[in-house]
Amino acid sequence: MIPHHTLTGPDDAPVLVLGNALGTTTELWREFSLPFRLLRFDHRGHGSSAPVSGPCTIETLAADVVDLLDHLELRQVYYCGVSLGGMVGMWLAAHTDRISRLALVCTTAWHPDKSGWDERIGILRDFGMEPVADTIVSRWFTPAFSPAVVAHFRAELLKVDVPSYIACAEAVRDMDLRPDLVKIDVPTVVIAAAQDHATPPECARHIADELPDSDLYIVGDAAHLAVVEKPRTISVILDGHFGVD
Numbered sequence: 165m166i167p168h169h170t171l172t173g174p175d176d177a178p179v180l181v182l183g184n185a186l187g188t189t190t191e192l193w194r195e196f197s198l199p200f201r202l203l204r205f206d207h208r209g210h211g212s213s214a215p216v217s218g219p220c221t222i223e224t225l226a227a228d229v230v231d232l233l234d235h236l237e238l239r240q241v242y243y244c245g246v247s248l249g250g251m252v253g254m255w256l257a258a259h260t261d262r263i264s265r266l267a268l269v270c271t272t273a274w275h276p277d278k279s280g281w282d283e284r285i286g287i288l289r290d291f292g293m294e295p296v297a298d299t300i301v302s303r304w305f306t307p308a309f310s311p312a313v314v315a316h317f318r319a320e321l322l323k324v325d326v327p328s329y330i331a332c333a334e335a336v337r338d339m340d341l342r343p344d345l346v347k348i349d350v351p352t353v354v355i356a357a358a359q360d361h362a363t364p365p366e367c368a369r370h371i372a373d374e375l376p377d378s379d380l381y382i383v384g385d386a387a388h389l390a391v392v393e394k395p396r397t398i399s400v401i402l403d404g405h406f407g408v409d
Contacts, residue, residue: 209328
């Protein structure tokens with residue numbers, strides 16, 4: 165499946181693919197102005213991408229990115245992913261040769277405790293997104309962050325196709341990318357947020373410790389969607405990482 169996407173920036177600049185967190189769309193990157201050709205896309209059932217037609221895995225979602233790269237005739241790209249987008253990036257870097265440099269933001273290689281996912285998925289199946297929206301969004305941002313921005317992302321979350329969200333949530337719950345980490349041999353930057361309770365900094369440390377070529381950064385005063393709370397800080401890190409040939 166070719167997901168909904170936008171490709172913007174100088175034609176002669178390297179392409180940087182931006183992968184979103186579960187429940188978010190290309191709006192996640194609206195504050196970013198990086199000196200690359202930016203390829204933003206929506207996961208299945210998010211934004212303007214078609215909904216899922218059945219169960220999916222991280223590999224399924226990664227295959228969508230490969231289809232997109234083939235469609236745009238892009239042989240190799242830089243890739244930066246947040247949370248679910250980072251999981252997709254890890255799979256791509258471990259199993260394909262399409263990623264030349266990688267950035268992983270507020271993500272994890274696995275979830276040892278799946279009970280929270282089971283509870284969320286059960287509520288979604290029975291009652292839809294509204295009953296879990298506040299809980300989800302409260303983990304995305306620190307309490308003092310802009311109420312207007314929080315409200316915007318909550319509204320965007322409510323637009324996500326619920327069966328697609330459930331399928332993607334099951335993919336996150338069930339994935340275990342730990343064996344794949346040693347297969348990732350491209351330069352990688354791993355970024356965590358000090359107040360991220362969804363994927364705490366120890367998740368990033370585990371990933372960085374397993375990768376043969378990686379740097380680890382921990383951003384303060386930010387939660388799970390650190391790219392929204394601290395876009396300038398993360399832009400500097402990404403520019404330094406991807407700007408090196």
